[in-house]
Amino acid sequence: MDNIELLESYNSYLQEQKANGKKIIAYLTHDNVPIELFEAAGFVPLPLIFAGKDELMDASHSYLPPSTCSYAQSCIGYFSSTPRTHEFLDLADYILLSNHCVSNICVSEILSNNFNRKRLDFYVSYTRNSNALKYYKLELKHLQKEIEGITKERIPDHRIKEEIIRHNNFKTIVEQVSKLNIPGSEKLDIYQKAILYGPAIQAEIEEIISSYKSNTKNTNSTHPKNVIFTGCSIFINDYLMDLIEDAGGNIVLFDTWIGRNYYSQTFSEEVIASLNDPIDLLTKRFENNVYGDHCVPDSLDNKIVFLENYVNEYHKKYGDKIGVINHIIKFCDHFSLFQSYFKEKLQERGVQVLNLERDYSRSIKGQLSTRIEAFMEMI
Amino acid sequence: MSIFTEDIVNFRSVLQLAYNFLAGRDYLKKKKFQERKKLISVALPFSDLVFASGAVPVFPIRMEQFKVHSYLTALNSATNLIGWNLTTKLLSFVRKFDVLKILDTVLDDVIHTINDKYNELYDLGIDHGISSDFCYGITGLTGMFVSKGKNLDANINFTIRCSAWNKYSETLKQFVPRQIWVDIPPRNIDNALELLTDNVSQAISDLEEITGNIVSDNSLNKQFRIGNQIKRFYKTILYEFSASDFYPCNPATFSEILALLGLSYQDYNSDNQRYLESFSYLVKEMRERINKGIGMDVSDMPRILLTPVFGGWEPESHEILYELGARTIYADWEILNLLEEISVSKNSNPVEEYAKFLLNATTRGIGYDQEALTDSYIETAKALNVDGLVFNQVFGCHSISNCYSLLRRKIRNKLEIPTTVINFNKIGDNVEQVKTRLGAFMEMF
Numbered sequence: 001m002d003n004i005e006l007l008e009s010y011n012s013y014l015q016e017q018k019a020n021g022k023k024i025i026a027y028l029t030h031d032n033v034p035i036e037l038f039e040a041a042g043f044v045p046l047p048l049i050f051a052g053k054d055e056l057m058d059a060s061h062s063y064l065p066p067s068t069c070s071y072a073q074s075c076i077g078y079f080s081s082t083p084r085t086h087e088f089l090d091l092a093d094y095i096l097l098s099n100h101c102v103s104n105i106c107v108s109e110i111l112s113n114n115f116n117r118k119r120l121d122f123y124v125s126y127t128r129n130s131n132a133l134k135y136y137k138l139e140l141k142h143l144q145k146e147i148e149g150i151t152k153e154r155i156p157d158h159r160i161k162e163e164i165i166r167h168n169n170f171k172t173i174v175e176q177v178s179k180l181n182i183p184g185s186e187k188l189d190i191y192q193k194a195i196l197y198g199p200a201i202q203a204e205i206e207e208i209i210s211s212y213k214s215n216t217k218n219t220n221s222t223h224p225k226n227v228i229f230t231g232c233s234i235f236i237n238d239y240l241m242d243l244i245e246d247a248g249g250n251i252v253l254f255d256t257w258i259g260r261n262y263y264s265q266t267f268s269e270e271v272i273a274s275l276n277d278p279i280d281l282l283t284k285r286f287e288n289n290v291y292g293d294h295c296v297p298d299s300l301d302n303k304i305v306f307l308e309n310y311v312n313e314y315h316k317k318y319g320d321k322i323g324v325i326n327h328i329i330k331f332c333d334h335f336s337l338f339q340s341y342f343k344e345k346l347q348e349r350g351v352q353v354l355n356l357e358r359d360y361s362r363s364i365k366g367q368l369s370t371r372i373e374a375f376m377e378m379i
Numbered sequence: 380m381s382i383f384t385e386d387i388v389n390f391r392s393v394l395q396l397a398y399n400f401l402a403g404r405d406y407l408k409k410k411k412f413q414e415r416k417k418l419i420s421v422a423l424p425f426s427d428l429v430f431a432s433g434a435v436p437v438f439p440i441r442m443e444q445f446k447v448h449s450y451l452t453a454l455n456s457a458t459n460l461i462g463w464n465l466t467t468k469l470l471s472f473v474r475k476f477d478v479l480k481i482l483d484t485v486l487d488d489v490i491h492t493i494n495d496k497y498n499e500l501y502d503l504g505i506d507h508g509i510s511s512d513f514c515y516g517i518t519g520l521t522g523m524f525v526s527k528g529k530n531l532d533a534n535i536n537f538t539i540r541c542s543a544w545n546k547y548s549e550t551l552k553q554f555v556p557r558q559i560w561v562d563i564p565p566r567n568i569d570n571a572l573e574l575l576t577d578n579v580s581q582a583i584s585d586l587e588e589i590t591g592n593i594v595s596d597n598s599l600n601k602q603f604r605i606g607n608q609i610k611r612f613y614k615t616i617l618y619e620f621s622a623s624d625f626y627p628c629n630p631a632t633f634s635e636i637l638a639l640l641g642l643s644y645q646d647y648n649s650d651n652q653r654y655l656e657s658f659s660y661l662v663k664e665m666r667e668r669i670n671k672g673i674g675m676d677v678s679d680m681p682r683i684l685l686t687p688v689f690g691g692w693e694p695e696s697h698e699i700l701y702e703l704g705a706r707t708i709y710a711d712w713e714i715l716n717l718l719e720e721i722s723v724s725k726n727s728n729p730v731e732e733y734a735k736f737l738l739n740a741t742t743r744g745i746g747y748d749q750e751a752l753t754d755s756y757i758e759t760a761k762a763l764n765v766d767g768l769v770f771n772q773v774f775g776c777h778s779i780s781n782c783y784s785l786l787r788r789k790i791r792n793k794l795e796i797p798t799t800v801i802n803f804n805k806i807g808d809n810v811e812q813v814k815t816r817l818g819a820f821m822e823m824f
Contacts, residue, residue: 340508
């Protein structure tokens, strides 16, 4: 299924949900948003995981200066440009304002103020110390109250826990995709779709996994240039994946929100059984999110250690030395600032790194292609 | 710039503040090696805990060796011998002997050397690998740590809503291994204050461990009292003198003084008592000059609030505005609620009071969202009763620069004063465009 089909089917899905009286909450995606709370209250989460383009970025300039991250600009563009490229965005009733980065705050605020969407707030602490966990819990309870204020119904704890378990099972299934012997582009399609729909498509993903498991073709031998993809996620309708595969690359691990940071955030059965309060479970997930790029002061070091270990283990297992593509969307506060430090530290450990900084303009495509090809030749 | 020399020579306090800013390196060396004090870096005006712990706060640019005219070295020796009061007389004396040209150069350095150094450190930040897409402030600060970070014993970080700031703070451990963190909750809900109070206590424990000193309620309150007095003096200059129809000096010099206060306020030039004395004397000097009618009638000059400048701005701006017939006010710390006093009442818990100050500044001043931040701009512009607002849009700033479209709408609706935006990337890069913009802006008056 290509992206147009995916978006059309998603449009129909949201229309259907809306027709059934469901409310839709759009949000700039990040790994600390408690979507289980929304679903427990009968809301449909709409993650804004759509890549940008020139027209969308341009359309944001009445609201934001051009030196804002291209993803943030494009999110504004999706709502402000006409005709709409994604009509289903009109179905969103609410915008979740969160503080994954400061642009997340600004964009959510602009969307709420200028495009007539009610705003829900959910702020996340900047560290993960014991007080930060307590604060995260406060925010969860606040959000729960806000949602209950809308629905005029209390969300029972058991409903939240059921959703947590449902999402937990779903993520466990999605994790299996990462182990399949299929090209990175196919994995990415599945991850993107999984984040869009959530557990609603669990059966479909199980079927895909089952069909691929019988596939014995060794992707690694046809794509010898295996790489890890880290940094900013690849969003729907981005051409970047094509450039990487056209250059002979194959992504074996998506170390991004759309990828490992999504499916790895699961609980063991023991943890689920030991924590009765679902809010405690969601807080536990935040506590365990040691690789999330929102928090300071250790997320970068944790990431570097993880990647080094992964590369070494991969080498032991397959005999291949794999490189790392660090994808940086221009003006991204989280990944752009320490790109040289990141590269230096991994290179000191013998890992080759390509810092691939870009915006969503068409004109940069050729340059990106050349840089990816050169990197692939190096590895 | 030499047109302002006349004013500065007559301001002993300004000379002293400027000298203490620039002579930081020698002062800090003395503190570190002779007095065995710990140097803790701070940026943004968050130095209270460091002072209370008996350590020395350092805004890291002050560890630099500034290219200062050799005359200042002589001045330093003179002050050691005869004190600042006589030094001013000494300057006046030297002027009589027709060495005004030398003096001009010295004072020119005092004002401009900081900006030259900023640019130099910005370049160092870029050389170190900071993307040129980042704001001038963060890149310059990184350059400061590349250059002199090794001299520091620790660094104290406060989380704010600017994600680039938090990430920049995370990277500092490559220069200063010992990091102290104060995680400020993003907004004030439920018992957020209690959580922050606990985080402040933890930071105090870290400082105690580093310094070997005990931080008592008394030492905190003592620091807050000093800080509160400084804040009162600062507000007197902003609200009383800057609003006056008669200035104690040329309005461009007045702006230079505000710029110098903005910079030095971050670490109180590493000596809270000395800074308080200088501030006190500055207010006294200004008042005396106004009372004596020494200065300039500025009643026909519109008052322009130029903000934000703490992350970098074109320092020619106030001269351009002056030439266009306006006076420029810099009041960033007031806008960001960082000039609010900290309660030292008898039954208060100083740790909690400091937490209140931080929470108020970050939620109302810096703002947990753009609405709060822009409200703070509007409130301050209204309180200062300014005639116009120039917004300094810093390239690569995603936290404050992004609020201009919202701010412009609010100004139109709530203040009805002229406003414009100027762009800033690096000092000296954009002077002609700034001139054009400000020229068009001033036509509205």
